[in-house]
Amino acid sequence: MVNSVVIVGGGTAGWMTATYLRATFGDRLPVTLVESADVPTVGVGEATFSTVRHFFDYLGLAEHEWMPSCNASYKLAIRFENWRGTGEHFYHPFERLRVADGFSLADWWLKSGGRDGRRFDEACYVLPALCEAKRSPKHFDGELFERSLHDGGDRLRRTTMSQQDTQFPYAYHFDAARLATFLADFGTRRGVRRVLDDVVEVRQDDRGWISHLVTREHGEIRGDLFIDCTGFRGLLLNKTLGEDFVSFQDVLPNDRAVALRVPTDVEREGMAPYTTASARDSGWIWTIPLFGRIGTGYVYSSQFCSPEEAEKELRSFVGPRAEGLEANHIRMRIGRNRRSWVKNCVAVGLSSGFVEPLESTGIFFIQHGIEQLVKHFPGEDWDPALVDAYNDRVACCLEGVREFLTLHYRAAARADTPYWKAAKERALPEGMAERLRGWEARLPDGGGVYPYYHGFDPYSYAVMLLGLGHHPARVHPALELLDGAEAERQFADVRRQSERLVAELPAQHAYLARLQG
Numbered sequence: 001m002v003n004s005v006v007i008v009g010g011g012t013a014g015w016m017t018a019t020y021l022r023a024t025f026g027d028r029l030p031v032t033l034v035e036s037a038d039v040p041t042v043g044v045g046e047a048t049f050s051t052v053r054h055f056f057d058y059l060g061l062a063e064h065e066w067m068p069s070c071n072a073s074y075k076l077a078i079r080f081e082n083w084r085g086t087g088e089h090f091y092h093p094f095e096r097l098r099v100a101d102g103f104s105l106a107d108w109w110l111k112s113g114g115r116d117g118r119r120f121d122e123a124c125y126v127l128p129a130l131c132e133a134k135r136s137p138k139h140f141d142g143e144l145f146e147r148s149l150h151d152g153g154d155r156l157r158r159t160t161m162s163q164q165d166t167q168f169p170y171a172y173h174f175d176a177a178r179l180a181t182f183l184a185d186f187g188t189r190r191g192v193r194r195v196l197d198d199v200v201e202v203r204q205d206d207r208g209w210i211s212h213l214v215t216r217e218h219g220e221i222r223g224d225l226f227i228d229c230t231g232f233r234g235l236l237l238n239k240t241l242g243e244d245f246v247s248f249q250d251v252l253p254n255d256r257a258v259a260l261r262v263p264t265d266v267e268r269e270g271m272a273p274y275t276t277a278s279a280r281d282s283g284w285i286w287t288i289p290l291f292g293r294i295g296t297g298y299v300y301s302s303q304f305c306s307p308e309e310a311e312k313e314l315r316s317f318v319g320p321r322a323e324g325l326e327a328n329h330i331r332m333r334i335g336r337n338r339r340s341w342v343k344n345c346v347a348v349g350l351s352s353g354f355v356e357p358l359e360s361t362g363i364f365f366i367q368h369g370i371e372q373l374v375k376h377f378p379g380e381d382w383d384p385a386l387v388d389a390y391n392d393r394v395a396c397c398l399e400g401v402r403e404f405l406t407l408h409y410r411a412a413a414r415a416d417t418p419y420w421k422a423a424k425e426r427a428l429p430e431g432m433a434e435r436l437r438g439w440e441a442r443l444p445d446g447g448g449v450y451p452y453y454h455g456f457d458p459y460s461y462a463v464m465l466l467g468l469g470h471h472p473a474r475v476h477p478a479l480e481l482l483d484g485a486e487a488e489r490q491f492a493d494v495r496r497q498s499e500r501l502v503a504e505l506p507a508q509h510a511y512l513a514r515l516q517g
């Protein structure tokens, strides 16, 4: 039996893991978390997947209980700016494509040759209109904008992400440091033992398994299962157990970021309910609106841009408000461990693997890692079949996302700087070239994408192909033989629904101001 768990690291990964394990096993499994008062957390990681609500749901937390403390806001989409050409944008929304006569509205949009100049995302989806109008996805009474999309609300269900088969229409932005503080408080009140100290040594037994940690002031800490949440350092898995790290840098070259925290006046400026990813000469800039400030950062490749140039670029993007703000420069380790679980040590979070934050997957990987850990939880014999299955799932999840992100650069019509030119010539992950050829003939729908669970549905691929300008050159032949009346009805429905919702829903800042109380 695993009788105790010891987590090293008190960032988002450490505290999400500690609280999730307590919520799952309660007092039957003691959890200790050791975090350093001196080694800082990475300090970023503010945009999420819609499925993160299963995590809060699992902990029994409703939005009003955690969102105000974390300055959280809603995210209905990612807005991509300038990836196709200067001044162009489109949204990747948390909304599946509607279907008419067996074909998605995106196929029908291609057939119509662009529907009188309406972008595909405006024509096929409701959420882009709510984004442009800066609307909240909920009415003041807390009711979700579309009842039919509401899959159970705040009722506790304890489903995991990979078991969800609907698309929930929004995710969250939050302040990462505040979330860690909130979860630390929540966790310690529910029995997580918190040790504020530095781990100075990790000791192994004769088999090479971790026996205990040595801390600066609290002596030895023993446990059965050790979770490495030490961030890019990988103190337990890489430094102690020597597990190899497989770099993704050959296909995803962005290896640095510089971030700023910009105060805002939400009442005067309003709040966009989306993350923005703006393409720049050697990378892209994120803009994440929180309640009271904006988190922003330039993600770039050190092959093409120096940290000084990147900071200058970011400051000029932000404008006068950037003056006097301190920049946080970050080196990113892009890739995954060959295995995230070795012997009695499991790495979760940045210590397990990471790809650049373009589709906000960092916290998703954490949640996936801990959900799968519970599903593969070891017994007395530490069955290698469970460990192998866990490692396969984690590896496939990261590799699927690697492919989805590679698509962003390969499909982007932009090729005007050395950085964007090189993106068109770089190697592709195995199997992707063939899939890409398939998408040149027809948009992905039920299948045709990376085949293992990695969080993204085929519709996300279709959105990126259309938005970035890499869609099939000809209309699907079957559509020439179909009556388009049903598709017309659906396009009209999207338009009517968008107009009605923009008129009915409150502004996001007004909704959140009430939630703040």
Ligand SMILES: Cc1cc2nc3c(=O)[nH]c(=O)nc-3n(C[C@H](O)[C@H](O)[C@H](O)COP(=O)(O)OP(=O)(O)OC[C@H]3O[C@@H](n4cnc5c(N)ncnc54)[C@H](O)[C@@H]3O)c2cc1C
Pocket: 008, 009, 010, 011, 012, 013, 014, 034, 035, 036, 037, 038, 039, 040, 041, 042, 043, 044, 045, 046, 047, 048, 176, 197, 198, 199, 200, 229, 230, 231, 232, 233, 235, 257, 297, 330, 332, 348, 349, 350, 351, 357, 360, 361, 362, 363, 364, 366
């Ligand atoms: C530029 C950038 C942008 C990102 N944006 C997003 C985003 O928008 N959305 C998203 O989902 N994810 C994002 N991420 C990922 C996200 O930041 C991380 O997944 C998340 O913060 C988890 O970090 P962590 O807890 O693994 O590591 P860290 O935050 O680095 O925490 C490491 C912890 O280990 C402790 N520690 C280290 N060594 C020791 C020691 N010897 N003894 C004791 N304690 C120790 C530290 O004190 C700290 O508490 C982004 C990442 C980067 C780099």
Ligand SMILES: N[C@@H](Cc1c[nH]c2cc(Cl)ccc12)C(=O)O
Pocket: 048, 049, 050, 051, 076, 077, 078, 092, 093, 094, 095, 167, 168, 171, 359, 360, 455, 456, 457, 460
């Ligand atoms: N199924 C995941 C992934 C996802 C689906 N659509 C989007 C849109 C954006 Cl902007 C990010 C992520 C996603 C989820 O529901 O979050």
